[in-house]
Amino acid sequence: MSTKRSALVIGSGFAGLSVASFLAKAGFKVTVLEKNAGPGGRARQLKADGFLFDMGPSFYWMPDVFERYFAQFGKKVSDYYELDRLDPSYRVYWEEGHTDLSADFETLKKTFDSIEPGSGEQLEKYLQEALVKYEVGMGRFVHKPGLSLTEFMNWETVSGALKLQLLTSISKHVAHHFTHPRLRQLMEFPVLFLGALPQDTPALYSLMNYADIKGGTWFPKGGMYAVVEAMYKLALELGVEFKFNETVSEFKIDKVAGSKRRGQISAVVSSSGVYSADAVISGADYHFTEQQLLPAAYRQYSEAYWKKRVMAPSCLMYYVGLNKKLKNPVHHSLFFDVSFATHGHEIYKEPKWPTEPQFYVSVSSAT
Numbered sequence: 390m391s392t393k394r395s396a397l398v399i400g401s402g403f404a405g406l407s408v409a410s411f412l413a414k415a416g417f418k419v420t421v422l423e424k425n426a427g428p429g430g431r432a433r434q435l436k437a438d439g440f441l442f443d444m445g446p447s448f449y450w451m452p453d454v455f456e457r458y459f460a461q462f463g464k465k466v467s468d469y470y471e472l473d474r475l476d477p478s479y480r481v482y483w484e485e486g487h488t489d490l491s492a493d494f495e496t497l498k499k500t501f502d503s504i505e506p507g508s509g510e511q512l513e514k515y516l517q518e519a520l521v522k523y524e525v526g527m528g529r530f531v532h533k534p535g536l537s538l539t540e541f542m543n544w545e546t547v548s549g550a551l552k553l554q555l556l557t558s559i560s561k562h563v564a565h566h567f568t569h570p571r572l573r574q575l576m577e578f579p580v581l582f583l584g585a586l587p588q589d590t591p592a593l594y595s596l597m598n599y600a601d602i603k604g605g606t607w608f609p610k611g612g613m614y615a616v617v618e619a620m621y622k623l624a625l626e627l628g629v630e631f632k633f634n635e636t637v638s639e640f641k642i643d644k645v646a647g648s649k650r651r652g653q654i655s656a657v658v659s660s661s662g663v664y665s666a667d668a669v670i671s672g673a674d675y676h677f678t679e680q681q682l683l684p685a686a687y688r689q690y691s692e693a694y695w696k697k698r699v700m701a702p703s704c705l706m707y708y709v710g711l712n713k714k715l716k717n718p719v720h721h722s723l724f725f726d727v728s729f730a731t732h733g734h735e736i737y738k739e740p741k742w743p744t745e746p747q748f749y750v751s752v753s754s755a756t
C-alpha cells in the first residue's frame with residue numbers, strides 16, 4: 390500500500406494547475422477534480438465552426454513570472470511554448486484618431502512627446518519609480534509564501550513598503566507627471582485589469598505600467614491556451630491525475646474534538662462519487678468554496694459579509710469568426726472613444742449597464 394500523502398485539488402484553472410504541480414513536487418499523490426471537460430477554467434478554449442478562441446485572458450504580461458514558475462520545476466517557458474513580443478503593444482482609439490503604443494521605448498517616448506511636449510522624459514522618470522515598486526512588490530510581497538507575518542518583518546521590506554505609495558491614488562500620481570488627458574488615460578488603463586477605478590487604486594499599481602511598457606506585451610504561439618496546455622502537461626509529467634466532468638458539491642467535515650468551529654475535511658462529494666485525501670485545496674472561487682462547499686458551521690464569513698464586498702465587474706464577451714480577412718488588424722485594440730468618467734461611474738459607483746460602454750477587441754489571428 391502506498392504511504393504517499395494524498396491531496397485533492399478542486400479546479401484546473403491556473404491556480405489549480407499550479408498548486409497541483411507544487412504538491413506533486415512536494416511528494417503528494419495529487420488528484421484534480423474539474424467540473425469542465427478540460428483544463429483552463431477562465432482561460433479555457435472555445436472551438437466552434439472551424440474557429441479557435443481563447444475564452445478569457447488575452448494580455449500576456451510579466452513574462453518573468455511565467456519563467457520563474459517553470460524554473461521551479463527545472464523547466465523553461467521555451468520547453469513548452471514560444472513567445473512573440475507584440476509591436477505595437479496595443480492600439481488605442483480616441484474619439485478622433487488613434488495612438489499606437491510602440492514596443493520600442495525611444496519610439497514610445499517620441500509618441501508621448503508628440504501628445505505633450507516633455508512627457509517622454511516624464512515617462513522615463515515615472516517608470517524609474519515604477520521599477521522600484523515592481524521590484525519591491527514582486528520580490529518582497531508577491532513571491533513570498535505568505536505563511537507568516539514574520540516573512541515581512543525585516544527592515545528591507547518595511548523600508549521598501551514606504552516606497553510603494555500605498556496612500557496616494559494612481560490617478561493623482563499619474564496627474565503629477567502628465568497633463569494631457571490622453572496620456573493620463575493611457576497610464577491609468579492597466580489599472581482597469583484590477584477591476585477598480587484609478588482614483589480608488591493605490592499608486593503602487595504603477596508597477597503595472599512598468600510591466601506593460603518595459604516588460605512588454607507578449608503572445609504565445611497558438612494562443613493563450615498554450616499556457617494552460619503547458620501547465621497541464623507539466624502537471625501530468627509530475628504524475629498529477631485529472632478527473633474532468635466532476636462537479637464538487639460538498640465537503641464532509643470531521644469535527645476536531647472539543648471545538649465547535651474547527652474540523653478537518655474528511656471527504657469531498659462530487660457528481661460521480663466521494664473522494665478522501667490528506668489535504669484538500671480549492672482553486673474554485675473563494676466565495677463559492679466558502680459559501681457552497683463548506684458546511685455553515687465552518688464558514689468564516691456570513692452571506693451578509695460577502696454581500697458587502699465589492700466584486701470586480703464582469704464583462705460581456707463576443708467570440709466572432711469572420712468569413713473574410715481584415716486588412717492589417719492590430720492584435721489588441723482599445724476603444725477609449727467615449728467618456729471614461731461616465732463609464733467608470735456607471736460600472737463602479739451606480740452599477741448598471743453603461744450607456745456608452747468602452748470596449749476592447751482582440752484579433753489574435755493577427756499574430
Ligand SMILES: Cc1cc2nc3c(=O)[nH]c(=O)nc-3n(C[C@H](O)[C@H](O)[C@H](O)COP(=O)(O)OP(=O)(O)OC[C@H]3O[C@@H](n4cnc5c(N)ncnc54)[C@H](O)[C@@H]3O)c2cc1C
Pocket residue numbers: 399400401402403404405422423424425428429430431432444445446447448449450635636637638672673674704706
Ligand atoms: C474575460 C477575461 C479576460 C481576462 N484577461 C486577462 C488577461 O488579459 N491577462 C491576465 O493575466 N488575466 C486575465 N484574466 C484573468 C485570468 O484569466 C484569471 O485570473 C485566471 O484565469 C483565474 O484562474 P483561477 O485558477 O484562479 O480561476 P478559474 O480559471 O476560474 O479556475 C477555477 C476552476 O475551478 C473549476 N470549478 C469551479 N467550481 C467547481 C466545482 N464545484 N467542482 C469542480 N470544479 C470547479 C472551474 O471550472 C475552473 O476550471 C481575464 C479573465 C477573464 C474572465
